[in-house]
Amino acid sequence: MGRVTILKGAPKKDRVPKKIWPYLLIAPSLFCLALILGFPVYRLFTLSLEQYGLREIIAGKGTFVGLANFSETLQDPEFWQVLRRTLIFTFAMVSVSIVAGAFLAHLMMKMHKRIRWVLNGVLILVWAMPQLVSISVWRWLFSFDFSIVTALINSVGIDFPKHNYFVNTLSGFTIIGGSVAWGALPFITISVYAALTQVPKDLLEAAEIDGATSRQKFRHVIFPMLLPVYVILISLSVIWDFQVFSHIWIFLENRPGPEYFTMAVYAFQKSFGMSEYGMGAAISLIMIFVLISVTWYYLRQMMKMGDE
Amino acid sequence: MKTEKSSISSNISGVIAIILMGFPVYWMITTSLKPKDEILTVNPTLIPHHLTFSNYIQATTKDGFLQSLWNSVIVVFFTVIISLAVALFASIAVARMKFKGKQIYVASILLVQMLPLTALLIPLFLLLTKLNLTDKLAGVILTYVAFVLPFVVWTLRGFLVNIPTELEEAALVDGCTKPQAYRLVLFPLIAPGLVATAIFAFIQAWNEFLLAYILLSSPEKATLPIWLAGYTNRFGTDWGPLMAGSTLAAIPVVIFFSLIQNRIATGVTAGAVKG
Structure with a gap:
């Protein structure tokens, strides 16, 4: 609507004043973000300052309690345990999936055409599998009664009795982590591979003529060109892995024990399990705060880039 | 010479990656082709004994x-x-x-x-x-x-x-x-x-x-x-x-x-x- 009036009002030559163009261009996206996320984010803030439980749901109104939810959360030793666990999990997940994805992408450059083609197809299939289904298959692989992995080990001739893989949290988190990394690999590998194919051949040839070894070529030509891609992939991985929820939820059949709580599960459990919605909101906000601090460098870089 | 050599090792790693990454996908597809009694068993098989499309029809x-x-x-x-x-x-x-x-x-x-x-x-x-x-x-x-x-x-x-x-x-x-x-x-x-x-x-x-x-x-x-x-x-x-x-x-x-x-x-x- 605004656009139409501007078109009519201004002189013909410069129908839309130069200064207004960028605002017109970002308007639709701002509108969409503000409409869909504006209120929920605002409500998340207000909810975090309220006592909001079952009684308040029925009354339809929370009681303002100031920062009580935050101070209670920060004084809860369980919170710090969960935070530590989540940070370790995130760090492990990001390192494993980025290193494996980058490694695979570099290998793809040197693979036989057919093998690369099949691998590419597999990666797309993994990506295309609905998450709900892929996690269920992973759960089946390591289930108690009908574990495919247990059966495979037995079929090789090793006697391996029925085994609950999730009694030991380390083994449980390794399996969960495996499925998370497995699901993240296609996106990472395909992105790095696409970036690798964009490295101009003449640059590499020039380096070769100058006598560069393949390691030097990687360090001085390929790596600097790929750096921006890595920064984005690492930051997105941090954001996604920090918020892992569905994997843990589905693997542990909708009732993970406290030893499997990560931040997202913890916040969800507080809200929906214990009906302490105000507390859940406070935990979610702390989560966002931690994420911002962890990715601070990336945010600064991006904002500088965006400002150019 | 050098590229030849690295190509073999990357081909082998490629095949390993295909197997590891592809296994859950493979399992999804083979399961979809198995009759009911072959699916949830203690001894599942990698290849279906009897191929069936009944799951797709269902x-x-x-x-x-x-x-x-x-x-x-x-x-x-x-x-x-x-x-x-x-x-x-x-x-x-x-x-x-x-x-x-x-x-x-x-x-x-x-x-x-x-x-x-x-x-x-x-x-x-x-x-x-x-x-x-x-x-x-x-x-x-x-x-x-x-x-x-x-x-x-x-x-x-x-x-x-x-x-x-x-x-x-x-x-x-x-x-x-x-x-x-x-x-x-x-x-x-x-x-x-x-x-x-x-x-x-x-x-x-x-x-x-x-x-x-x-x-x-x-x-x-x-x-x-x-x-x-x-x-x-x-x-x-x-x-x-x-x-x-x-x-x-x-x-x-x-x-x-x-x-x-x-x-x-x-x-x-x-x-x-x-x-």
Whole structure:
């Protein structure tokens, strides 16, 4: 609507004043973000300052309690345990999936055409599998009664009795982590591979003529060109892995024990399990705060880039 | 010599990667072809003894399959089209123009990616109820657009920044208006970027479960993932038809991807300036 009036009002030559163009261009996206996320984010803030439980749901109104939810959360030793666990999990997940994805992408450059083609197809299939289904298959692989992995080990001739893989949290988190990394690999590998194919051949040839070894070529030509891609992939991985929820939820059949709580599960459990919605909101906000601090460098870089 | 050698080791690693990555996919497909008594056993086999398509027949004739397929197609189509169009405008502003408040805009775009979905579910549901958009595909589409927008804007911006401004300036000198310059010069050049982001938005919208589950209640509005989830209840999972349905659900993604991947790889930008 605004656009139409501007078109009519201004002189013909410069129908839309130069200064207004960028605002017109970002308007639709701002509108969409503000409409869909504006209120929920605002409500998340207000909810975090309220006592909001079952009684308040029925009354339809929370009681303002100031920062009580935050101070209670920060004084809860369980919170710090969960935070530590989540940070370790995130760090492990990001390192494993980025290193494996980058490694695979570099290998793809040197693979036989057919093998690369099949691998590419597999990666797309993994990506295309609905998450709900892929996690269920992973759960089946390591289930108690009908574990495919247990059966495979037995079929090789090793006697391996029925085994609950999730009694030991380390083994449980390794399996969960495996499925998370497995699901993240296609996106990472395909992105790095696409970036690798964009490295101009003449640059590499020039380096070769100058006598560069393949390691030097990687360090001085390929790596600097790929750096921006890595920064984005690492930051997105941090954001996604920090918020892992569905994997843990589905693997542990909708009732993970406290030893499997990560931040997202913890916040969800507080809200929906214990009906302490105000507390859940406070935990979610702390989560966002931690994420911002962890990715601070990336945010600064991006904002500088965006400002150019 | 050296490249020959490394090629063998990378081929072997490639095969290992195919087996490790592909196993769950392989299991999904073989299970979909197994008769019921071969699926949940203590000694499952890698290859089905008796190939059967009964799971596919069972899945495709079950109530709601075609309806949920159609719903998913609609949701994906509009999510991709709207998010790409909206993000393209925004990314032109971010990549090509200076304006007040740009930093704030960029910051908010980046921060949106950090919002934990699980925390927003309730207020989002309340909001869409107020807007009368719950149990409507439009509500799901709008929500998906909002959630994929940041990634799409940022990725398109990356593609745009790599296109030299000289190209548009030349078009302006040749008498194009600015919108014309964008349409005729920039647009074809960022085609690979549009394609890459389209895939991202496509897969997100095609596979998303949690939001759709909360926002859509009636069975005739269900998207494919919700329909698939119907195979799991408190008595267990009906693996055969679930795997058949999931395999069918993956096919459009694979087709879409393979149609499009060549376009990314060829890199339309490559010869634009030199030409």
